[in-house]
Amino acid sequence: xxxxxxxxxxxxxxxxxxxxxxxxxxxxxxxxxxxxxxxxxxxxxxxxxxxxxxxxxxxxxxxxxxxxxxxxxxxxxxxxxxxxxxxxxxxxxxxxxxxxxxxxxxxxxxxxxxxxxxxxxxxxxxxxxxxxxxxxxxxxxxxxxxxxxxxxxxxxxxxxxxxxxxxxxxxxxxxxxxxxxxxxxxxxxxxxxxxxxxxxxxxxxxxxxxxxxxxxxxxxxxxxxxxxxxxxxxxxxxxxxxxxxxxxxxxxxxxxxxxxxxxxxxxxxxxxxxxxxxxxxxxxxxxxxxxxxxxxxxxxxxxxxxxxxxxxxxxxxxxxx
Amino acid sequence: xxxxxxxxxxxxxxxxxxxxxxxxxxxxxxxxxxxxxxxxxxxxxxxxxxxxxxxxxxxxxxxxxxxxxxxxxx
Numbered sequence: 050x051x052x053x054x055x056x057x058x059x060x061x062x063x064x065x066x067x068x069x070x071x072x073x074x075x076x077x078x079x080x081x082x083x084x085x086x087x088x089x090x091x092x093x094x095x096x097x098x099x100x101x102x103x104x105x106x107x108x109x110x111x112x113x114x115x116x117x118x119x120x121x122x123x124x125x126x127x128x129x130x131x132x133x134x135x136x137x138x139x140x141x142x143x144x145x146x147x148x149x150x151x152x153x154x155x156x157x158x159x160x161x162x163x164x165x166x167x168x169x170x171x172x173x174x175x176x177x178x179x180x181x182x183x184x185x186x187x188x189x190x191x192x193x194x195x196x197x198x199x200x201x202x203x204x205x206x207x208x209x210x211x212x213x214x215x216x217x218x219x220x221x222x223x224x225x226x227x228x229x230x231x232x233x234x235x236x237x238x239x240x241x242x243x244x245x246x247x248x249x250x251x252x253x254x255x256x257x258x259x260x261x262x263x264x265x266x267x268x269x270x271x272x273x274x275x276x277x278x279x280x281x282x283x284x285x286x287x288x289x290x291x292x293x294x295x296x297x298x299x300x301x302x303x304x305x306x307x308x309x310x311x312x313x314x315x316x317x318x319x320x321x322x323x324x325x326x327x328x329x330x331x332x333x334x335x336x337x338x339x340x341x342x343x344x345x346x347x348x349x350x351x352x353x354x355x356x357x358x359x360x361x362x363x364x365x366x367x368x369x370x
Numbered sequence: 371x372x373x374x375x376x377x378x379x380x381x382x383x384x385x386x387x388x389x390x391x392x393x394x395x396x397x398x399x400x401x402x403x404x405x406x407x408x409x410x411x412x413x414x415x416x417x418x419x420x421x422x423x424x425x426x427x428x429x430x431x432x433x434x435x436x437x438x439x440x441x442x443x444x
Contacts, residue, residue, distance in 0.1 A: 289382070296386075
């Protein structure tokens with residue numbers, strides 16, 4: 050970089066630092082549950098608290114809908130600006146999904162995986178828009194600052210918008226949805242009997258019992274032992290299927306909440322300057338989390354759809370090569 | 371199967387270990403509270419949880435190792 054460029058950047062940094070000290074940021078009020086802003090009374094349901102994360106998630110749905118509506122309003126063979134962008138995103142997702150699951154299954158998985166990816170991404174990136182966490186209900190009071198003692202000003206107690214991924218209910222909903230669809234795809238492509246034979250493996254036990262009734266004691270015990278281990282492995286498989294919900298939920302929730310708290314704390318400690326670095330980090334992190342959530346769902350769906358024997362055969366052929 | 375699929379599948383392994391141990395330990399504590407035999411079922415739950423966690427992790431890792439073995443050459 051040229052010297053004049055360095056000097057300009059240095060001056061901008063110093064000015065921003067001075068401005069940051071003139072208008073210090075209050076210590077952020079971190080609360081894990083989302084703040085309920087309104088409590089409207091609905092018929093049949095009763096009180097329905099509307100949280101700031103709820104509003105933010107509707108906002109990201111709205112943004113997605115508007116972007117894709119604009120992109121597909123005037124469909125042309127040679128796409129214009131918006132259509133081009135939207136098509137690029139969709140094409141990237143289709144290639145990603147088809148590459149993992151194959152053409153036939155890829156088209157079945159596409160709507161759910163793409164929805165998860167876009168929703169998580171929209172939630173993560175929208176939360177970086179200025180206005181999130183900073184506009185809301187609060188009061189004028191004297192507050193503590195990072196460096197310059199106390200300062201009087203407006204303190205936001207309940208922000209109007211907060212990243213939807215930082216409310217544990219949103220990751221939990223997505224995780225449950227991914228779980229349900231993975232099981233549904235597995236059952237619908239293998240049939241309920243073949244799919245459940247992945248988890249309920251009692252054929253070895255029954256074979257052992259059969260040997261026992263025929264009076265071959267030694268073989269029977271061998272078979273029974275093998276069968277018990279096999280049944281236990283099935284239980285393990287079932288267990289890991291359910292634990293997936295928890296790991297999905299807490300991975301997204303933890304990463305997003307940690308990022309949010311990090312940004313707020315850095316903005317409180319050193320306003321304006323250092324927070325920019327973490328901001329760009331958060332942009333990447335949002336993309337990575339969206340990719341991981343949708344990619345994991347895709348991988349588990351692909352595994353669930355593959356029949357048990359196929360998977361074993363493949364492993365055998367690989368290991369004997 | 372893409373190369374990144376197996377490592378991605380192993381991402382939930384930590385939760386698996388934690389959940390197995392804690393859940394069976396709590397189950398043992400609960401049973402002990404019901405039948406007043408502390409620490410019998412607690413210890414049994416702990417051992418069961420450890421065994422379950424170990425075997426499950428062994429199985430998952432074995433799958434990944436088998437699946438990627440021999441693919442590093444090409």
